[in-house]
Amino acid sequence: MxxxxxxxxxVDWALIGGGVAAILGGIGSAIGITVASATVSGIVTEDGEKxxxxxxxxxxxxxxxIYGFIAAVLVLIFFNLLGGESTLTGTQGxxxxxxxxxxxxxxxxxxxxxxxxxxxxxxxxxxxxxxSGKALIFxxxxxxxxVLSLIVTVLMLTAxxxxxxx
Amino acid sequence: MAGLTSTRDDIRxxxxxxxxxVLQARLLSxxxxxxxxxxxxxxxxxxxLSETAFGRYLEHAATAEDVERALDASLGDLYGEFLxxxxxxxxxxxxxxxxxxxxxxxxxxxxxxxxxxxxxLSSLGIAEPSAFSGSGEGLPEEMAAILTAWDxxxxxxxxxxxxxxxxxxxxxxxxxxxxxxxxxxxxxxxxLRIDLANIRVLIRANAKSLPPSAVRGxxxxxxxxxxxxxxxxxxxxxAEEFAEAIVxxxxxxxxxxxxxxxxxxxxxxxxxxxxxxxxxARMAPSGAEPVLAYVLAREAEVVALRTxxxxxxxxxxxxxxRERLRGML
Numbered sequence: 219m220x221x222x223x224x225x226x227x228x229v230d231w232a233l234i235g236g237g238v239a240a241i242l243g244g245i246g247s248a249i250g251i252t253v254a255s256a257t258v259s260g261i262v263t264e265d266g267e268k269x270x271x272x273x274x275x276x277x278x279x280x281x282x283x284i285y286g287f288i289a290a291v292l293v294l295i296f297f298n299l300l301g302g303e304s305t306l307t308g309t310q311g312x313x314x315x316x317x318x319x320x321x322x323x324x325x326x327x328x329x330x331x332x333x334x335x336x337x338x339x340x341x342x343x344x345x346x347x348x349x350s351g352k353a354l355i356f357x358x359x360x361x362x363x364x365v366l367s368l369i370v371t372v373l374m375l376t377a378x379x380x381x382x383x384x
Numbered sequence: 385m386a387g388l389t390s391t392r393d394d395i396r397x398x399x400x401x402x403x404x405x406v407l408q409a410r411l412l413s414x415x416x417x418x419x420x421x422x423x424x425x426x427x428x429x430x431x432x433l434s435e436t437a438f439g440r441y442l443e444h445a446a447t448a449e450d451v452e453r454a455l456d457a458s459l460g461d462l463y464g465e466f467l468x469x470x471x472x473x474x475x476x477x478x479x480x481x482x483x484x485x486x487x488x489x490x491x492x493x494x495x496x497x498x499x500x501x502x503x504x505l506s507s508l509g510i511a512e513p514s515a516f517s518g519s520g521e522g523l524p525e526e527m528a529a530i531l532t533a534w535d536x537x538x539x540x541x542x543x544x545x546x547x548x549x550x551x552x553x554x555x556x557x558x559x560x561x562x563x564x565x566x567x568x569x570x571x572x573x574x575x576l577r578i579d580l581a582n583i584r585v586l587i588r589a590n591a592k593s594l595p596p597s598a599v600r601g602x603x604x605x606x607x608x609x610x611x612x613x614x615x616x617x618x619x620x621x622x623a624e625e626f627a628e629a630i631v632x633x634x635x636x637x638x639x640x641x642x643x644x645x646x647x648x649x650x651x652x653x654x655x656x657x658x659x660x661x662x663x664x665a666r667m668a669p670s671g672a673e674p675v676l677a678y679v680l681a682r683e684a685e686v687v688a689l690r691t692x693x694x695x696x697x698x699x700x701x702x703x704x705x706r707e708r709l710r711g712m713l
Contacts, residue, residue: 253394257670260402334394337401338669344405 221307228306228314229299235311235318236293239325239371243286246326250279250333254357257337261344271343271350275336278357282329285368289321292372296379310382317374324367332360393671400470401670404678408666410437412685417709420692421702429693438689448694455686459508462682470675475565479558480679484509486554489527492516493546497534526553552604555581559606569665569673576661578607579635580654586611587644589618590626608635 223231258272293314298304306314339353416432423429426446433439441454467477488505495502505513515522520531530553534541555578562570582603589599596616603612610633617629627644636657643653665677688709695705 249391249395253391253398253670256395256398257402257405260399260404261406262402263399264403264406330391334391334670337394337398340402341405341669344402345409 221309223308223312226308226311228308228311229304231308231311232293232297232299232304232306232314235315235322236290236299238315239286239289239293239318239322240283241286242322243289243325243329244283246329247280247283250282250329250331250336251276253330253333254279254336254340257340261340265344268343268347271347272340274354275340275343275357278336278354278361279329279332281361282325282332282364285321285325285364288368289318289371289375292375293318296375297382306382310378314375314378317371317378319371320367320374321364321371325364328360328364328367332357332364335360390671396471397672397675398670400466400472400675403466403470404674408674408678408681411681412436412438412689417688417692420689421696421706421709423696426693426697429696433689442693448697451690451693451697455690456506456508459683459686462679463508467679472672472675473565473567475561476567476570476672476676478510479561479565479570480683481508481510482557482561483554485511485523485527486550486557488513488516489523489530489553490547490550492531493534493550494543496531497541497546498543526557548602551581555604556606567672567676569668569671569676573658573661575607576636576658578604579611580657582607582611583630583636583639583644584647584650584654586614586618586626586630587647587650590621590623591647593619595619608633611635 221228226234254276258276261272262269294300297306297314336357339356342353343350416436419432420429423432430442430445433442438454438458441458442451445451445454463477463481467480484506488509488511491502491505494500505516507513511523511527516531520528523531530549533549555574559574559578562574565571585599585602585604588594589602596619599615599618600612603615605612611630614626614629614633618626621629623645624641627641630644631639631641638657638660639653643650662677662680665673666681668674668677691708692705695708696702
C-alpha cells in the first residue's frame with residue numbers, strides 16, 4: 219500500500235487514471251457538441267423545422283463523456299477505492315492509470331472530430347431533409363472508435379482486477 | 385496547433401456556416417435566370433422574382449434606377465446584417481465594403497479631374513458618400529491623397545491613368561485587408577486576383593510592345609514575384625514565347641499558353657479560375673471559406689440580376705443579355 223511509483227501511491231495513480239478518463243472524455247464531448255451545435259443553430263435559425271432532424275447530430279459527441287465517466291466508475295469499483303480498502307501498490311496503480319488512457323485520449327479526440335463530422339453532415343440535412351438518416355451515418359462511424367477504446371479499457375481494467383484481486 | 389486553430393474556426397464560424405448551408409440553397413438557379421430572360425416584360429420579371437429573396441426589395445421598382453437602388457439595398461442587408469452576425473473579423477467586412485469606396489473614389493475623381501458627370505455615389509462602402517467631395521477630409525489618408533492628387537497638376541491626366549491609379553490602390557487595400565483578416569482563403573484569393581490582373585497587363589504589354597518601365601508601373605505588387613520579373617520581357621518575345629514564359633512561372637495553376645494568346649479568351653479562363661476557387665471554398669465543410677464564398681456568390685448574383693433586369697429595361701435583346709450572363713454564371 220505504501221509502495222510508491224514516481225512519488226505517488228497506487229491509489230493516487232488509479233484515481234488520476236479514472237479522473238483523466240472522465241475529464242478528457244468530458245472536454246472532448248463539450249468541444250464536439252459546441253462545434254456541431256454552432257452549425258446546427260445556424261441552420262435552425264434559417265429553417266426551424268429541421269431542429270428535430272439535427273438534434274441527434276449535435277448530441278452525438280456527448281457519448282464520449284459518458285464513456286470516460288464509465289471508465290472512472292469502473293476504476294473506483296474494481297479496485298475498492300470507494301471503501302478505502304484498496305491494496306494497490308504504486309506500480310499496480312500506474313498500470314491502472316495506463317489502462318485508462320485508451321478511453322481518455324481516444325474519447326477526447328474522437329468527440330472533437332465527431333463534432334466536426336456532425337457539423338459537416340448537418341449541411342446534408344440543410345439541403346435535403348429527407349437525407350437526415352444518411353447524415354447520421356458519418357458521425358456514427360467516428361463513434362466506433364470511441365466504443366472500441368471503451369471496450370479496450372474495460373477489458374484491461376477487468377484483467378488488472380483479476381490479477382491484483384481488487 | 386493547426387488542429388486547435390481549425391477547431392477554433394469551427395466554433396467561431398459554425399453558426400454562420402449553418403446559416404449559409406440553408407441560404408445557399410436559396411441562391412437563384414440557372415432556370416430562374418432563364419425565366420427572367422424569357423419574361424416578356426419587366427412586370428413578369430418582378431413576378432418571377434417575387435418568389436425569391438429579392439421580391440421584397442424589388443416590390444415597387446419601375447425603372448433601371450429603382451432596380452439599382454433595390455439591388456444595392458439587398459447587398460446593404462447582406463453586409464449590414466449577415467456579415468456582422470457571422471462573427472467574421474473586422475478586416476473581412478472591410479474587404480467586402482472597400483470596393484464600393486474605391487468605386488465612389490473613381491466616380492468622384494472623374495468629376496473632379498475630368499469634369500465627367502458623376503452617377504449617384506454608393507452608400508455600401510465604409511466611407512460616407514459625402515466624404516468624397518471637398519478635400520476628402522472624412523476619407524482614409526491614402527484615398528484622400530488620390531482624390532486630391534491632380535488638384536495642382538498643370539496637365540489633365542488621361543482616363544486610363546486615373547483608372548490605373550484607383551485600381552492599384554484598390555488591389556493594395558484589399559490585399560492588406562486580406563492579410564489582416566488572417567483568413568487563408570482571402571489571402572489566396574487576392575494573390576490569384578492580383579496574378580490574373582498582372583498577367584492581363586503583361587499580355588497587353590506584349591501586344592503593344594510597351595517599354596519595361598511602363599509595364600513595371602502597371603503591374604500590381606502583392607502577387608507572385610516571378611510574374612513581376614517578366615516586366616522586362618514583353619518587348620523581347622513574340623506572343624507564343626511570352627505566353628510560354630508566363631505559364632512557366634507557375635503563378636496560376638490551370639493556365640495554358642493558348643489561353644494567353646487572346647484577351648477575350650483569357651478573360652473567360654480567368655473568370656473560370658476564380659469561379660473554381662469559389663466553388664472549392666463553398667465545398668469546405670467548415671471554417672470561414674463557405675461563409676466568404678456565399679457572400680461572393682451573393683455579390684455575383686446581384687451583378688447577374690442587374691445585367692438581366694437593367695439590360696432588358698434599357699432594351700437589350702434576349703440573346704445579348706444571355707451572352708453577357710454566360711460569362712458570369
